[in-house]
Amino acid sequence: MESAVELTGVNVKPSARVSNDEVVLDAPIEAGKTVGNITVADPIFSCRDVDVYYGAKHAIKKVGIDVAKSQVLAMIGPSGCGKSTFLRCLNRMNDTIEGARVEGSILLDGKDIHDKKQDVVQLRARVGMVFQKPNPFPKSIYENVAYGPRIHGLAGDRVELDEIVHNSLQRAGLWEEVKDRLAHPGTSLSGGQQQRLCIARTIAVNPEVILMDEPCSALDPIATARIEDLMEELRQSYAIVIVTHSMQQAARVSQRTAYFHLGDLIEVGETDRIFTNPRHKLTEDYITGRFG
Amino acid sequence: MNNTNKPIRSAQETQAIVERGLQRRYWAERRFRTYGLAAVVAGMSFLVYLFFVIFSNGMGAFRQTQVRLDVFYDPAVIDPSGNRNRDDLLAADYQALVRAALKAKFPEVEGRAATRELSRLASGSASFDLQKRVVADPGLIGKSEPVWLLASDAVDLLKKGHIDRALPAEQRPLSDQQLQWTDKLSAEGALALKFNTTFLTHGDSREPEKAGIWGAVVGSFFTLILTLLLSFPIGVASAIYLEEFARKNRWTDVIEVNINNLAAVPSIVFGLLGLAVFIAFFGLPRSAPLVGAMVLTLLTLPTIIIASRAALKAVPPSIREAALGMGASKIQMVMHHVLPLAMPGMLTGTIIGMARALGESAPLLMIGMVAFIVDIPKGVTDSATVLPVQVYLWSDSPERGFTEKTSGAIIVLLAFLVVMNTTAVILRKRFERRW
Numbered sequence: 196m197e198s199a200v201e202l203t204g205v206n207v208k209p210s211a212r213v214s215n216d217e218v219v220l221d222a223p224i225e226a227g228k229t230v231g232n233i234t235v236a237d238p239i240f241s242c243r244d245v246d247v248y249y250g251a252k253h254a255i256k257k258v259g260i261d262v263a264k265s266q267v268l269a270m271i272g273p274s275g276c277g278k279s280t281f282l283r284c285l286n287r288m289n290d291t292i293e294g295a296r297v298e299g300s301i302l303l304d305g306k307d308i309h310d311k312k313q314d315v316v317q318l319r320a321r322v323g324m325v326f327q328k329p330n331p332f333p334k335s336i337y338e339n340v341a342y343g344p345r346i347h348g349l350a351g352d353r354v355e356l357d358e359i360v361h362n363s364l365q366r367a368g369l370w371e372e373v374k375d376r377l378a379h380p381g382t383s384l385s386g387g388q389q390q391r392l393c394i395a396r397t398i399a400v401n402p403e404v405i406l407m408d409e410p411c412s413a414l415d416p417i418a419t420a421r422i423e424d425l426m427e428e429l430r431q432s433y434a435i436v437i438v439t440h441s442m443q444q445a446a447r448v449s450q451r452t453a454y455f456h457l458g459d460l461i462e463v464g465e466t467d468r469i470f471t472n473p474r475h476k477l478t479e480d481y482i483t484g485r486f487g
Numbered sequence: 488m489n490n491t492n493k494p495i496r497s498a499q500e501t502q503a504i505v506e507r508g509l510q511r512r513y514w515a516e517r518r519f520r521t522y523g524l525a526a527v528v529a530g531m532s533f534l535v536y537l538f539f540v541i542f543s544n545g546m547g548a549f550r551q552t553q554v555r556l557d558v559f560y561d562p563a564v565i566d567p568s569g570n571r572n573r574d575d576l577l578a579a580d581y582q583a584l585v586r587a588a589l590k591a592k593f594p595e596v597e598g599r600a601a602t603r604e605l606s607r608l609a610s611g612s613a614s615f616d617l618q619k620r621v622v623a624d625p626g627l628i629g630k631s632e633p634v635w636l637l638a639s640d641a642v643d644l645l646k647k648g649h650i651d652r653a654l655p656a657e658q659r660p661l662s663d664q665q666l667q668w669t670d671k672l673s674a675e676g677a678l679a680l681k682f683n684t685t686f687l688t689h690g691d692s693r694e695p696e697k698a699g700i701w702g703a704v705v706g707s708f709f710t711l712i713l714t715l716l717l718s719f720p721i722g723v724a725s726a727i728y729l730e731e732f733a734r735k736n737r738w739t740d741v742i743e744v745n746i747n748n749l750a751a752v753p754s755i756v757f758g759l760l761g762l763a764v765f766i767a768f769f770g771l772p773r774s775a776p777l778v779g780a781m782v783l784t785l786l787t788l789p790t791i792i793i794a795s796r797a798a799l800k801a802v803p804p805s806i807r808e809a810a811l812g813m814g815a816s817k818i819q820m821v822m823h824h825v826l827p828l829a830m831p832g833m834l835t836g837t838i839i840g841m842a843r844a845l846g847e848s849a850p851l852l853m854i855g856m857v858a859f860i861v862d863i864p865k866g867v868t869d870s871a872t873v874l875p876v877q878v879y880l881w882s883d884s885p886e887r888g889f890t891e892k893t894s895g896a897i898i899v900l901l902a903f904l905v906v907m908n909t910t911a912v913i914l915r916k917r918f919e920r921r922w
Contacts (some may be wrong), residue, residue, distance in 0.1 A: 286812065288808065288811065288812065291807070291808075291811060293735060316814050316815070316816050317814070318814075319811065319812060319813065319814035320814035323812065323813070324808075324812035326805065326808060326809065326812070328805055330803075330805035330806060330808065330809040331809070332806065332809060332810070332824060333806075333827075333828065342813060342815075342823070343813045343814065346813070346814065346815055346819055346823075347814060393809070396809075396813065397812075397813070400813065400814060
């Protein structure tokens with residue numbers, strides 16, 4: 196979308212002004228020019244020059260960012276900015292969309308996930324995903340959690356499988372609520388419980404990274420708080436990348452924040468720094484609620 | 488337009504306009520409801536009339552007049568050699584036993600012509616019943632027992648009130664003499680309407696009282712089972728491939744258009760295709776349920792494919808994403824999650840297709856399933872006919888007795904349909920799940 200550049204170019208002059216004793220860049224967007232430090236030490240994911248096209252539409256432009264281990268990376272930005280699209284690159288879910296094309300390098304533990312030798316099934320076992328709308332399978336609670344271990348052959352016998360299911364539900368904070376009705380359908384749970392079931396299902400295959408696409412947007416504040424607590428605990432074992440519309444949520448759960456705008460990654464930084472001291476005008480406008 | 492900040496009209500004016508329109512809207516709704524109700528009532532009354540006619544005509548087919556005769560199993564007739572050889576027992580002249588039994592009932596009858604007239608009261612198949620009894624139990628030979636035997640179709644028609652006694656003798660199938668005998672038998676209680684097991688257990692016959700529907704039922708059963716076994720897996724697999732795996736390009740568009748068009752091709756064309764390809768080219772047997780099923784498969788495939796694709800499309804994408812996100816391969820996603828959810832829709836399509844296949848006769852005429860076949864088919868390559876073709880055959884027969892057989896066959900066809908669809912609906916219910 197070339198118009199993106201023009202749109203923002205109308206009222207933004209190439210200048211710099213002083214705010215909070217820091218320089219705020221107020222430059223027209225240039226693809227691949229991200230403000231802030233995109234690299235981290237010992238990253239699990241390392242993405243460089245990632246472009247995504249949906250047919251003729253250029254949805255993501257030259258995005259480069261690292262994902263750190265044992266951290267929550269929040270991706271924020273107005274609707275249609277490409278943050279979900281970028282998230283879906285990380286476990287190649289965009290493969291399933293007709294006409295979608297991903298370019299650039301995405302390294303998981305130093306290996307390109309688009310490499311011919313990289314099996315997409317194995318990739319998704321390593322990089323789990325939790326979706327916006329809770330989407331448990333129309334099967335029992337037990338079967339929902341057992342499905343992943345089963346297809347990947349993680350459990351040798353029934354006892355081991357029971358153990359995995361118990362452990363996963365426990366860590367997703369759902370065990371106490373469902374232990375007496377494991378045979379009930381997963382869809383009979385409340386929205387928040389369903390989302391925690393989806394998280395339990397994801398951690399049952401013991402991934403290295405968990406991608407969360409607005410996991411709380413369909414939930415009430417109490418259920419949201421539970422999921423956020425859960426993320427803090429899960430962060431000890433997994434790298435988490437979360438897309439969220441709520442800046443408060445990003446501020447609460449994440450250690451690093453990335454701000455996307457119309458397919459460009461505008462700014463990346465420590466969450467505290469981004470919310471108190473944004474360096475790009477667009478980031479500042481967004482987090483202060485001037486648009487978005 | 489000079490002051491755009493003010494509404495164009497006041498709230499009261501707006502309400503007045505809305506109120507004026509309300510009446511019209513309600514009228515439109517009421518009118519539409521009336522049309523709908525009228526259509527339903529008209530349709531239902533035609534249906535009720537149709538069922539009434541079929542059942543009132545057809546119930547007669549399930550009851551058949553039988554005559555009670557005291558049969559003497561004469562060893563001189565059955566087994567003159569006395570060694571109880573099975574072949575001899577089969578070859579004996581049982582007609583003579585029937586004749587003798589009738590003569591015993593009416594000892595006053597004398598002369599060849601009169602005896603022949605008398606023997607026409609019993610059905611030609613009565614002798615087969617006796618043969619069966621004797622072969623099953625040779626101990627009967629030399630004994631005497633009362634047996635209920637099939638009466639001829641003319642006696643049956645009289646008993647059911649289809650023959651006008653006031654007509655001159657040459658216009659009736661029964662002579663005055665025969666009428667008297669029949670009345671005498673009736674008065675003795677030796678003539679009765681009994682449940683017609685022959686109709687439900689025998690194959691076709693040229694004689695109405697011996698004609699049964701079982702051959703056609705078995706033929707239909709074989710044909711439909713094979714059709715289901717062929718068309719359901721092929722249809723569902725095609726739908727899955729086209730919907731989930733095939734690239735969307737011009738070729739798949741062409742295929743899709745063609746499948747939709749095939750659903751509208753007249754069925755007799757499929758019959759011609761089956762004749763040319765399956766019978767003429769591949770040399771498969773004529774009149775066989777196997778070929779019939781292959782033709783009907785071609786006929787039902789488009790229906791099943793279209794319904795199955797619609798069912799697959801209706802599975803929410805969130806379930807697919809959930810499965811793929813868990814690391815399921817595409818085939819695992821389809822088999823574990825998408826297919827079970829799409830199954831009710833697929834079964835609906837299959838029910839529609841199978842119901843159509845059950846009622847289809849035109850393409851089967853082309854491949855020879857219209858032949859007169861007495862034997863019950865034992866396998867899928869035996870000659871057979873199917874229920875709708877049997878209906879067609881009987882409706883075409885000149886004998887008066889076949890009229891009620893035709894309606895009876897329609898009742899059996901409808902019962903077959905109801906059983907088949909009920910099974911399918913129960914099956915579908917078991918697959919239905921919430922998501």
